[in-house]
Amino acid sequence: MKAAVVPEIHAKWQLRDVPIPKPAPDQVLIKMHASGICYTDVHMTNGILPARFPNTIGHEPVGEIVELGQNVTTRKIGDRVGVPWVQHTCGRCEWCQRGKSLFCLEQIGTGVNIGGGHAEYMVAYADATQLLPEGLQYEQAAPIFCAGYTVYSGLRIAEPKPHERVAVVGVGGLGHLAVQYAKVCGFETIAVTHSKDKEELAYKLGADAVVSDGKGLKKSGGADVILATSNSYKATGDTLKGLRPDGRLILMGISDEPLIVTGQLLMTRGRIIGSLQNDREYLYEALDYVAKGKVHVMTETFPLDEMNTAYDKVANGELRFRAVLKIQ
Numbered sequence: 001m002k003a004a005v006v007p008e009i010h011a012k013w014q015l016r017d018v019p020i021p022k023p024a025p026d027q028v029l030i031k032m033h034a035s036g037i038c039y040t041d042v043h044m045t046n047g048i049l050p051a052r053f054p055n056t057i058g059h060e061p062v063g064e065i066v067e068l069g070q071n072v073t074t075r076k077i078g079d080r081v082g083v084p085w086v087q088h089t090c091g092r093c094e095w096c097q098r099g100k101s102l103f104c105l106e107q108i109g110t111g112v113n114i115g116g117g118h119a120e121y122m123v124a125y126a127d128a129t130q131l132l133p134e135g136l137q138y139e140q141a142a143p144i145f146c147a148g149y150t151v152y153s154g155l156r157i158a159e160p161k162p163h164e165r166v167a168v169v170g171v172g173g174l175g176h177l178a179v180q181y182a183k184v185c186g187f188e189t190i191a192v193t194h195s196k197d198k199e200e201l202a203y204k205l206g207a208d209a210v211v212s213d214g215k216g217l218k219k220s221g222g223a224d225v226i227l228a229t230s231n232s233y234k235a236t237g238d239t240l241k242g243l244r245p246d247g248r249l250i251l252m253g254i255s256d257e258p259l260i261v262t263g264q265l266l267m268t269r270g271r272i273i274g275s276l277q278n279d280r281e282y283l284y285e286a287l288d289y290v291a292k293g294k295v296h297v298m299t300e301t302f303p304l305d306e307m308n309t310a311y312d313k314v315a316n317g318e319l320r321f322r323a324v325l326k327i328q
Contacts, residue, residue, distance in 0.1 A: 015307065023069040026069055027126060029065070032327040037324070038314075041311065055115070079131060082132060083130070084145050102277065132287065139301055140290055140296070148286045151177050152286040156278065157278055166182040175229040180296070184206070194235070225250065244268070251275065
């Protein structure tokens with residue numbers, strides 16, 4: 001089979017012929033149809049996040065099950081599935097026993113210590129796979145397994161109440177989904193972006209207002225929940241000026257910049273909450289909204305043999321939303 005292989009840290013991806021993997025007794029073999037390229041792939045390629053090398057990465061994979069391990073009973077050949085980041089955990093540590101397996105230090109992560117989705121086939125633990133809603137296109141489903149899952153998890157963990165206002169920092173690969181999820185859940189939604197060319201788009205995505213910074217957010221009435229999807233902590237920190245009393249800033253974008261917090265957060269009893277891909281029910285709900293046409297992923301698609309073109313566009317910030325490899 002063809003697979004995108006990262007041979008070593010900082011290396012250019014290579015398209016190689018490799019053997020089709022064989023599923024273990026509790027795994028399935030998936031024929032890939034689409035695999036999203038996330039900026040996390042850039043972090044992994046550059047060694048900022050842990051990964052083994054050589055390796056096939058890709059943690060937004062979707063496809064069709066074509067083979068079952070001998071112990072698998074919950075999945076069938078022909079099932080359309082996707083695979084999230086966390087596939088398997090030790091089941092014995094404190095966090096696993098407390099039902100918080102996403103914190104397990106021995107977890108098996110898609111594209112980290114098990115082959116990822118940038119290939120014609122991949123194996124995955126059967127219990128980790130998520131059935132795709134009927135009619136949902138593969139290219140729309142793939143980015144939900146990281147980008148959509150992440151921002152919807154952030155919205156849900158913020159626990160916004162009726163009549164609260166939600167602001168989204170950045171209208172990019174994560175933010176354009178966050179605006180839609182916040183709006184479809186019924187919240188007044190404010191987009192925060194410095195890009196004038198994204199103002200019209202933000203309104204089309206459902207934003208009730210668009211402001212350029214924290215000062216503008218405060219002037220507009222502020223926000224009870226700020227979904228920080230930007231990779232600029234300077235922009236994220238600035239929006240704290242518009243956080244209402246008892247407000248929550250949900251940090252989802254990764255940056256090597258410091259996040260500057262002033263005493264204003266203390267005086268307003270504000271909270272900063274880091275958020276990952278949280279409860280599995282959030283993935284189900286995130287996919288369901290897309291399948292029903294209430295949320296739309298803006299994608300640019302590439303064939304597998306143009307993986308480096310797609311990667312470079314993501315790495316250089318030249319792709320505004322989500323990149324998806326169409327594989328078979």
